[in-house]
Amino acid sequence: MEEALIKLSPSSATDFKSCPQLFKFRSVDRLEEPVSAVQARGSLVHVALQRLFALPPDERTPQGASWVLDEVWAELSADEEVRPSELTEAQEREWLDESRWLLNNLFQLEDPRAVSASRLEWWVEYELVETHLRGIIDRVEERADGDWILTDYKTGRVPGEARELTAFFGLRFYALVCWRAFGVMPREIRLVYLSDPAVLTLAPHERMLLAFEKQIVALSAAIRRALTTGDWRARPSPFCMTCAFQTMCPAWAAVPSSQAEGPPEGGP
Ligand code: SF4
Incomplete structure (x- = not known):
């Protein structure tokens, strides 16, 4: 910075x-952090939506969205920012189905063909x-x-x-x-x-x-x-349980790993 x-x-x-x-x-x-399944799904769906709205209006249908998702996944499945870490093949299929379901839900909110x-x-x-x-x-x-x-x-x-x-x-x-x-x-x-x-x-x-x-x-x-000042306050919260940096965080330094089931004292 x-x-x-x-x-x-x-x-x-x-x-x-x-x-x-x-x-x-x-x-x-x-510091680098692994891409979670939730973050990766968000990235994939965002790229698919960008492609969907770049299509001619009459192609922005549920079938078009599904086709776009497959196309994006074929292109980006090797990209570490889009591919979730540590998923089995079955979990990956389920994750892709969830992404398709999310895309499909857009059609309940608006008609993409009418969006300019x-x-x-x-x-x-x-x-x-x-x-x-x-x-x-x-x-x-x-x-x-x-x-x-x-x-x-x-x-x-x-x-x-x-x-x-x-x-x-x-x-x-x-x-x-x-x-x-x-x-x-x-x-x-x-x-x-x-x-x-x-x-x-x-x-x-x-x-x-x-x-x-x-x-x-x-x-x-x-x-x-x-x-x-170098004073970066650690602010423990329930989010700590999914924070990639918990093991190096000063707020957790004194907590034995066997007890790390909730935020340390001082958190909400
Ligand atoms: S683990 Fe540390 S850095 Fe991560 S959110 Fe909790 S207090 Fe903040």
Whole structure:
């Protein structure tokens, strides 16, 4: 990470918010971690959706989606970022079937033939007070009246009501980048949950994005402080049980492996 500029994507910002030590492992030390079946399924489904919406509208059918998935898997099955680690052949078949089921659920939420996507998997960036915001927006629709709709696909479950605004963290991040970099306030941001399936929407406005911008500036300042002091607080939570860095995490150093069945004391 450059000293002068803190580089933040929605996922790295979320890492720091949830556990500064996790952010350090991933974004400062840049340690590798195995690809879980859940992460790999998310990557595969995202690539398949990108291909689906690049097809002529009348080919964006459930059969077309299934064909696209097979095509993407044939191309990417050797790619370690897409192929899950440690799956047996039978588990891999089940995993592919789940990916197909997720893709198929999209048709319960919208008719892909009617969607006019202007940009797919669009890389965006903006420099904000010593902070470089960057990331990839899954889908942007630019409507005839000039309105922008940003869509983010999710393969996990819909959050409870109390966590809805948190779930929009990534899309508020992208709405801020669109507003600052292109002068466009998106009309709507949409979270498309393929497993439930369900769509959550939010209409960004100036006050919301100004408050979010302050939050990002404060987050960036906290990261800069941690870089200077070396104080990366480990914040144990139930997520530790799936964290790839648990064995090297200071929060777990004093816990015998036989007792590592829940977060150590100090966690929620
Ligand atoms: S094991 Fe828990 S506390 Fe340690 S880095 Fe991972 S998430 Fe943070």
